Amino acid sequence: MDTQHGQDELIGKRLVPGGTGEVMIELRGVEKWFDDFQALTGVDLVVGRQETVVIAGPSGSGKSTLIRCINRLEQHDRGRIVVDGIELTDDLKDIQEIRRETGMVFQSFNLFPHLTILDNITLAPRHVRRKPKKEAEEQAMQLLERVRIPEQARKYPGQLSGGQQQRAAIARSLAMEPKVMLFDEPTSALDPEMIKEVLDTMEELAESGMTMMCVTHEMGFARHVADRVVFMSDGGIVEVDDPDTIFSNPREERTKLFLSQIL
Amino acid sequence: MAAAIDAPAAVPPVRPRDPVVWLRRNLFSSWPSAVATLVLAPAVAITLFRFVRFLVVDARWEIVRVNLALYLIGPFPRDQVGRLWIALAVLAVALGAGAGAIAATARETAEAAGRPLNAGWGERIRRAGPPVLLVVGILAFASGVEPVLLTVGALGLGAAAAAVTQRLSPRGRRAVPALTVLGIGASLAIISRFGGVPATDWGGLLITMFYTIGALLLAFPIGILFALGRRSTLPVVRWGCTAYVEFFRGSPLITLLFVGWLILPFFLPPDFPTPGLVTRALIIFVFFTSAYVAEIVRGGLQAVGRGQREAAQALGLTPWKQTRLVILPQALRAVIPGLVGQAISLFKDTTLVLIIGQSDLLAVSRSVTKQDQFLGQGYIVESLTFVAIVYWVISYWMSRESQRLEARLGVGTR
């Protein structure tokens, strides 16, 4: 077997965008250090427009760090990150621009507890996009219809179930009309019966043509919705492939081991 | 079996209100508690009885009746008192309007959230209790109907202003905060400007309230700025704010007042107009209180989870808007009890202006006993009791309102 060819193919899978084939997110040699601990060891990945990429891997492998670098919640130390043609540098304007284009959904929802659901959703459109209040509220109600909790608009986050809170958080991100959505284990803090409602929302979002990077352990979601699955370990990408291949015929031992534990 | 299923399970259990049960549970639940009850109950009862008997039977309240104006306004020139009444009316309107707007906003928010506030009459009476008690208690010593009518008139104007702003649309209410601040400023100007009375000639409850309200209005925003400054990414700002807070928290207030009174003028450039005595005292109160406010708010800022800032960042809010719209509101809600505690402390600490020779409420309560008519007859007891009750009612009122605010904002429940 020609290992050189195997390597090229592997690298090809990382660097050829899926989706429409246009490049949306480009990561080249991204490194991240926490003091003298290297959390990302030179990550290369290209995500295409309208593509859904699922990132899997054991705890501590750098999945969160990777997607948090994309909207500068963490600052990468080496390499290039380009989102929709804008390179992430220390230029504050570029950082703001990328954050406006990029929605993020957190494991712990992070809704603003002092604001109603409606105010949570309209906050950024009104204060970042300078939308008039009425317009922002109309849009928020449409989004709440879309995630199927319009009746919760006037409640506070603490009055909602976990699944409802996470769907509200998704609506809050969508209100900025982002081009990219980043999900960091969005269902890990939920009770089993609520996981499905959030995954359904995410699936609909993927079908509507959103570009998505999802860190998740929901392999059913990965199988059905992802265009590609990225398997990470120890701060690097071990394997990238379409879900069918990676689940039925993983190339790497570490992937096999991880999948055997999780499935 | 079937009966158990058919039984109406949704009825809450009835808890009989049996006084014997209540007594046993609360006062005689164990031997030590029974002994404590038997010892303490008579002690409390005797003390209370003697206190009430003093208040209504023994006390010689003529010292308060004769000197009521001194307690309230100190050496304020009597021919200028008209200004005070006008200022009181303006202040009542300003504060009434502000309170009305806050109440309306709270009501609408609660209704929108699907849990309307049902303020019953019982609660309203309990809320109004302390201030009504205070006003009635003071007016009871007034001579003639004129002060009573003027006071009732001013309070009526305040209530009317509250009723009007309560009925305004949210858009119409937007101007109210500015009008309230303007009204407070206007009432100050009415007293002191346009040939009025400089603050050095104010005294009694008037100067106490002036220092308290003035220092609070200035110290809260300044304290918040210093709290934010201590978390700045710029080391110079951080160190500066830390030094400020630690310096003023580490110095006794009385020392600072002496510094402001005696030493500060020497540090100012020679041709720099030295601020008046009252301004200097006010500045010292602001420095001192804002340092404590900064420390309280810093605790609140630390209590806001990291995820909140991250979510705000991810939405593309600028750093200042992240702080103003997301972090600060949560931090301040978390520290309402501490902030109100600081306000109450300040209210009581203003008695220290006595050392710079101002006749505040406490100073008056001592000086009136030296009048020929009352000298050497132990009138200090009545005088101090009156003043203590005034301080206590106002402090208690602030603390009650803060508890209400806390419950209203649902601190700790969501």
Ligand SMILES: Nc1ncnc2c1ncn2[C@@H]1O[C@H](COP(=O)(O)OP(=O)(O)O)[C@@H](O)[C@H]1O
């Ligand atoms: N703020 C931080 N400071 C120090 N180490 C961190 C920090 N954040 C993450 N790490 C470390 O980086 C590694 C990757 O973390 P993370 O990206 O959260 O992993 P994953 O999301 O895959 O579980 C872990 O070993 C973690 O301990």
Ligand SMILES: [Mg+2]
């Ligand atoms: Mg993680």
